[in-house]
Amino acid sequence: MSRREEVARLAKLLGLELDVESYLKAVEECAKRMAGGAELRRRNADWAYIESRPEPLRTALKLLVETGDVKLVSAVTGIPPETLECERIEARIPRLVV
Amino acid sequence: MMSLAVADTCFLINWLSFRRWEGIFRLFYRILLPSIMLPELRSRRVRGKIEELVYRGSLVILPRADYVDREALRIFNLVNSTPGLPRIDEPEAYGLAYAALHGLPLLTDNASPKVAARSLSSLRGVVVYDSLDLLTLLYRGSELRAAVEEFMSDTSIIFSRERLREAGVEL
Numbered sequence: 001m002s003r004r005e006e007v008a009r010l011a012k013l014l015g016l017e018l019d020v021e022s023y024l025k026a027v028e029e030c031a032k033r034m035a036g037g038a039e040l041r042r043r044n045a046d047w048a049y050i051e052s053r054p055e056p057l058r059t060a061l062k063l064l065v066e067t068g069d070v071k072l073v074s075a076v077t078g079i080p081p082e083t084l085e086c087e088r089i090e091a092r093i094p095r096l097v098v
Numbered sequence: 099m100m101s102l103a104v105a106d107t108c109f110l111i112n113w114l115s116f117r118r119w120e121g122i123f124r125l126f127y128r129i130l131l132p133s134i135m136l137p138e139l140r141s142r143r144v145r146g147k148i149e150e151l152v153y154r155g156s157l158v159i160l161p162r163a164d165y166v167d168r169e170a171l172r173i174f175n176l177v178n179s180t181p182g183l184p185r186i187d188e189p190e191a192y193g194l195a196y197a198a199l200h201g202l203p204l205l206t207d208n209a210s211p212k213v214a215a216r217s218l219s220s221l222r223g224v225v226v227y228d229s230l231d232l233l234t235l236l237y238r239g240s241e242l243r244a245a246v247e248e249f250m251s252d253t254s255i256i257f258s259r260e261r262l263r264e265a266g267v268e269l
Contacts, residue, residue, distance in 0.1 A: 010179055014172045016218055023180075023217035030209045031182035033258045040256065070108055071187040074138075081138045085111045094256040095112075097207045097228050 033098035041065045046092040053087070060084060061091050068096065101127045103227070104160075104197040106190050106206040107135045112229065112253040114147050118245060121236045123156055129205070132160045132196060135189040160196065169195035169220065176218075177210045186210045198224040205232070207255065230257050234265045243267060 001009070004020055011018035042065055050061045060077040061084075067073060070088060074081040088095065103126045110131065113119050122129070129151070136159065139145055151157035174191040177183055186194075186208060194211045197204040203225040204211055212228070215221040227235075229249060237245045246267050250256060262269065 010176060014175055016172055016176060016220060019217045026213040026216055027180055027182045030213055033260055069185055072185055080140045081107060082111055082140055082144055085108050089115055089254050092254050094254050096256050096258060097230060098209050098258040098261060
């Protein structure tokens with residue numbers, strides 16, 4: 001099954017009226033703009049700050065550098081998103097807005 | 099001035115860290131924060147600011163409603179089943195569904211709601227603004243450039259080259 005068919009099937013299953021072509025085009029553009037995000041975060045992060053934080057915050061911040069996803073890291077570590085977002089700012093971990 | 103907008107928690111936290119954060123209330127008379135997002139806000143500093151905004155009537159906490167939940171779940175499933183799109187969490191999907199059902203703008207720096215809003219008929223009419231959109235609505239020319247630099251410095255948010263080009267900002 002092609003990606004187009006897969007998305008169309010999912011939208012139908014969910015009862016959503018979706019312009020599949022424009023959706024996939026926008027997804028592709030978004031993925032292109034997000035590429036290199038992990039490298040950007042690794043390069044700009046304040047590693048001394050990250051290493052200075054107690055556990056489990058230290059590991060959470062390292063995970064955030066790799067994924068860039070505050071809410072995913074929050075769900076995995078149990079640290080509230082707001083704490084992570086404030087720590088992200090302190091640790092100079094860039095959030096890429098595309 | 100637009101009257102109301104629904105905001106995502108991370109978006110609000112970042113704006114409250116920005117030295118010119120009050121500017122957002124030149125664009126929106128009142129910001130709506132779904133109550134499903136409240137458990138995400140725990141620190142005394144942020145909660146203190148939120149309480150102050152609620153007290154002065156600039157921020158309203160939205161009650162949770164079943165009919166919004168149903169739409170939010172469908173958006174949540176579609177976005178999170180699409181490889182290449184940033185994840186959307188439940189509270190953000192709720193905010194997007196609420197904004198769409200009530201014809202309000204949504205404020206978020208996550209790209210997924212913008213992508214979904216362009217292609218889903220149930221989201222037609224919802225306008226999704228990210229931080230750069232708000233900065234371009236608030237400032238012009240050299241002041242915009244200065245505000246973007248300050249925003250990036252205060253929040254560690256980086257706007258992609260493409261977004262800056264679209265907004266006509268050269269750094």
